[in-house]
Amino acid sequence: MTNMKLSAEVIHLLLKTGVREFCICAGARNSPLIETFYKNPFIKIYHFFEERSAAFFALGRIASTRRPVAVVTTSGTSVAEILPAAVEATYSSLPLVIISADRPKSYRGTGSPQTIEQVGLFSYYIEACFDLDEENTHFSLKGLSWRKPIHVNICFTEPLIDQEAIELHAPLTEERIKFPETFPLNMVDEIQKFCEAQRPIVILSTLPEKSKQSVLTFLKLLKAPIYAEGISGIKNHPEIKDLMIQSGEMMVNYLLDNKICNAVLRIGGVPTCRTWRDLEDKRKDLPVLSIGFNHFTGVSREITHYTDIDDLSRVYIDPVKIEPKEYQNKDKKNRGELLRLFQKYPKSEPAMIHALSRLMKDKRVYLGNSLPVRMWDLAADEDLIPKNVVGNRGANGIDGQLSTFLGWSQKGEGNWAIVGDLTAMYDLPSLWITNQLDAEDINIVVINNKGGMIFKRIFNKNIFLNRHQIQFKSWADMWGWKYENWTEIPQTVTSGVQRIIEVNPEEEQTASPATTSMVIVGAAMSSV
Numbered sequence: 001m002t003n004m005k006l007s008a009e010v011i012h013l014l015l016k017t018g019v020r021e022f023c024i025c026a027g028a029r030n031s032p033l034i035e036t037f038y039k040n041p042f043i044k045i046y047h048f049f050e051e052r053s054a055a056f057f058a059l060g061r062i063a064s065t066r067r068p069v070a071v072v073t074t075s076g077t078s079v080a081e082i083l084p085a086a087v088e089a090t091y092s093s094l095p096l097v098i099i100s101a102d103r104p105k106s107y108r109g110t111g112s113p114q115t116i117e118q119v120g121l122f123s124y125y126i127e128a129c130f131d132l133d134e135e136n137t138h139f140s141l142k143g144l145s146w147r148k149p150i151h152v153n154i155c156f157t158e159p160l161i162d163q164e165a166i167e168l169h170a171p172l173t174e175e176r177i178k179f180p181e182t183f184p185l186n187m188v189d190e191i192q193k194f195c196e197a198q199r200p201i202v203i204l205s206t207l208p209e210k211s212k213q214s215v216l217t218f219l220k221l222l223k224a225p226i227y228a229e230g231i232s233g234i235k236n237h238p239e240i241k242d243l244m245i246q247s248g249e250m251m252v253n254y255l256l257d258n259k260i261c262n263a264v265l266r267i268g269g270v271p272t273c274r275t276w277r278d279l280e281d282k283r284k285d286l287p288v289l290s291i292g293f294n295h296f297t298g299v300s301r302e303i304t305h306y307t308d309i310d311d312l313s314r315v316y317i318d319p320v321k322i323e324p325k326e327y328q329n330k331d332k333k334n335r336g337e338l339l340r341l342f343q344k345y346p347k348s349e350p351a352m353i354h355a356l357s358r359l360m361k362d363k364r365v366y367l368g369n370s371l372p373v374r375m376w377d378l379a380a381d382e383d384l385i386p387k388n389v390v391g392n393r394g395a396n397g398i399d400g401q402l403s404t405f406l407g408w409s410q411k412g413e414g415n416w417a418i419v420g421d422l423t424a425m426y427d428l429p430s431l432w433i434t435n436q437l438d439a440e441d442i443n444i445v446v447i448n449n450k451g452g453m454i455f456k457r458i459f460n461k462n463i464f465l466n467r468h469q470i471q472f473k474s475w476a477d478m479w480g481w482k483y484e485n486w487t488e489i490p491q492t493v494t495s496g497v498q499r500i501i502e503v504n505p506e507e508e509q510t511a512s513p514a515t516t517s518m519v520i521v522g523a524a525m526s527s528v
Contacts, residue, residue, distance in 0.1 A: 001134045003032040003156045008166035010099070010132070010139060010152060011036055011043070016171045017141050019068050019097060020044055021061055023054040027074025029114065030101035031160045034072075039165035046436050051078050053429045055085030055096070056392075056400030060407020062094045063390065066209070068146065070097035076114035079121060084399045086125040086149045091394030092206075092269070093294040096149040098122070104155050105133060118153050126151045133157075147294055187291075187306045188315050194289045194304075198263035199322050201225050201255050203276065204232040206269030206393055207309075208293055214313035215267055216240060223319040225261060225327060227252050227275075230376040231367060231391040232268055238385075242324075247334035248378045249273055251327065256283065260326050263287040267309065270298030272373055272393060279303075335382075342379070347487070348509040349447065353418070354379040355489035356445060356503070360386045360416050366408060367391040368401035368419030372447065376418070387413070398423040402430035402444065409439040414495060421448040422466060424475075431479035434498065443493075444481075445501045446472050449510075476500040 001009075011022075011033070021044045026034045037045050048054035051073050058069040073079050079100040089096040100118055107115045119131045127148035130139050133155035144150065194200070202224050207215055212234055219226060219240050226243045228235040236244055245251045252275050255261040264286060270276070279288060279299050290297055290305040291312065297305045342351040353372070357380040365386045367373045373391055392404050401423050409415035424446045451465035476483035482499040489503070 001137050002162045003134075003160055004036065004163045004165055006132060006134065006137060006154060006156075007032040007036045008168060009137070010154060011040075012168050012171075013139060013141065014068075014070060014097060015043070015168070016174065017068070018174045019070050021046070021058075021065070021067075022070045022072055022099075023048060023058045023061075024072040025049070025051045025054050025074065025078060027078065027101070028160065029075040029103065029156060030072060030099075032156055032162075032165075033099065033101065033154070035161060035165040036168075040168045042170050043168075046433060049432060050429055051081035052084065052400060053403040053427065053432065055082045055098075056088075056403035056427075057407040057430075057433060058096055059085055059089055059092075059094050059392065059400075060404040060409070062089075062096065062407075063404075064408045064410060068095035068097050070099055072099045073101065074114075075100065075102050075118065076116055079116070079118050083122060083125070084396070086122050088392055088394045088396040088400070089149045090125045091294075091296060092392065093147040094149075095146040098126070098149055098151045100151070100153050102153050102155045104157050105131075119151075122149070122151055125149065129153065131155075187308055187311065190304060190306075191289065191291075191315055192317060194263070194265070194287070195222065195224075195317055195320055198287055199224075199261050199320055200263040200265040200287075200289070201227060201252060201261040202265045202267060203252075203271050203273065204228040204234065204268050205266070205271040206231050206391070207233050207267075209233070209388075211293065211309045211312075214310055218267075218312040218315060218317065219243065221317050221319065224265065224322060225251075225255060227273065229272060229373070230365075230380060230389045231272075231373065231393055233388050233390065235377075235380075235389065236382050236385050241382075244382070245327075245331055246382050247331050247338060249275060250334060251331050254330065255327055256286070260322060263289070266290040266292070267312070268292060269393060270296055272370070273377070338379070345509040345512060347506040348512070349449070349505040350375055350379040351509075352447075352489055352503055352505050354381060356418065357381045357386075358384050358491070359489070359493055360384070360414075362387050363414035363416050364408075364410065365389045366401075366405040366415070366417040368405065368417055369398045369423045371420055372418040398426045400427055400430075402427040403433075405444070406430060406433055406437065406442070409437065409442050411438040411440070413439070414441045414443075415439055416443045416445065418445045418447065420452070421446055421450065421468075421470070421472075422452050424472065425470070428475060431475075431481065434479050434481070437498075440498065441496050442498045443501060444499070445503055448472070448502050448504050449507070472500055472502045 023046045025048050055071045058071045061069045103115045129151040131153050227245045288303040293309050342354050353375040361384040405417040451467040473483045482497050485502045
């Protein structure tokens with residue numbers, strides 16, 4: 001089979017399977033694929049000069065479109081640049097498709113230029129690998145779960161462009177295989193027995209969009225106290241707001257330490273909060289029931305875990321035996337004290353996050369790394385609810401966050417990201433995609449602490465902080481973005497622009513004893 005025909009067949013099958021977008025990094029070895037895209041302009045492509053940003057951008061597009069998205073590389077170490085995004089996709093159950101061009105199989109193990117062992121490179125972090133060439137052209141996606149990436153490695157011989165590119169047609173129907181799942185009756189029994197025997201606190205983390213209403217329906221019946229992380233997307237939802245803990249993880253610990261709650265019911269992705277890590281040691285005997293969307297529990301000890309989160313709305317449950325007055329008055333008092341501290345230290349980081357959140361009512365919010373995630377959970381205004389809050393929280397700390405956010409941004413919406421300074425510097429090429437974006441209302445807030453301040457409270461040694469004096473105006477200028485430097489948070493902002501906002505908290509206010517105590521106790525900041 002010719003190179004051009006093999007390229008056309010791979011792309012055509014992916015189109016039939018539901019892939020609609022391709023992030024391409026053009027090179028010589030993948031030229032048969034690039035020529036095929038050029039011949040078929042109906043296929044949506046984004047072009048990149050480097051692979052890491054392309055792959056993380058693809059993750060954002062998957063989250064936004066809820067479809068598999070492909071990233072296309074040439075051969076050699078360019079393929080290895082996809083590994084960080086493949087790891088994130090695995091733990092977040094995002095169906096990334098990796099298409100890598102390769103030199104002929106006879107070159108393997110020779111050390112020939114731009115030849116590495118591409119097959120097997122992704123190890124655990126793919127569901128399947130297809131190693132194709134002119135003799136082995138079998139490529140089928142039937143039977144895949146689509147909960148991990150797949151790798152399609154295509155070996156091309158020279159001449160690379162061995163015939164005219166083939167014209168394709170947009171498929172009229174999709175052939176993506178969906179397997180019917182039987183309703184897990186044992187899950188229903190387990191939940192009912194657990195909630196009858198225990199008084200659980202609910203910890204909510206990342207929720208798939210399609211699962212949110214099922215979770216809301218279940219929680220309204222259960223009536224248990226809820227600690228909702230911002231990236232759950234339903235923190236302070238009006239249907240369950242009266243059940244929400246508002247004063248941070250300090251109230252989670254209060255409920256558990258005082259036996260008001262004596263168990264944990266996790267719903268969603270692996271939580272980022274400290275309480276979940278405490279289940280390994282400090283609270284190793286605490287009963288736990290976990291319901292998520294993949295098989296990852298997030299703890300090393302054995303707990304009961306189900307992956308049928310969409311079926312929660314079909315579970316009838318009696319309310320738990322917890323009186324709201326046992327914790328709500330204290331929670332309100334603690335929240336009031338937090339708000340007073342925000343007023344007293346308006347240029348501390350938590351106070352500035354609180355003020356920033358007021359600008360994001362009915363907006364789409366992306367929280368980009370550990371400190372913004374935890375600060376948002378502690379400080380975001382509980383009365384101003386964003387349209388959606390998400391984050392890349394599978395395995396990823398600071399890698400590729402802005403690329404993912406830009407892929408997730410949508411036209412006609414207000415899109416906001418909050419990231420730290422080191423996170424922004426780690427993904428400086430992300431703004432390359434600017435001229436290819438449909439979204440025009442995009443705001444990237446860089447919390448510039450002049451270093452990785454999440455480590456200061458743990459180690460208190462500058463070697464961990466990567467201290468610097470960098471500002472971000474030249475970065476914005478380089479890519480034609482508007483730049484603003486905020487020492488105070490305005491009450492309103494203009495919309496419809498692509499903007500870098502540098503926010504500079506005052507280190508003295510953030511480090512004041514009252515603020516430090518608020519952060520450590522309220523947000524359990526000893527966790528990284």
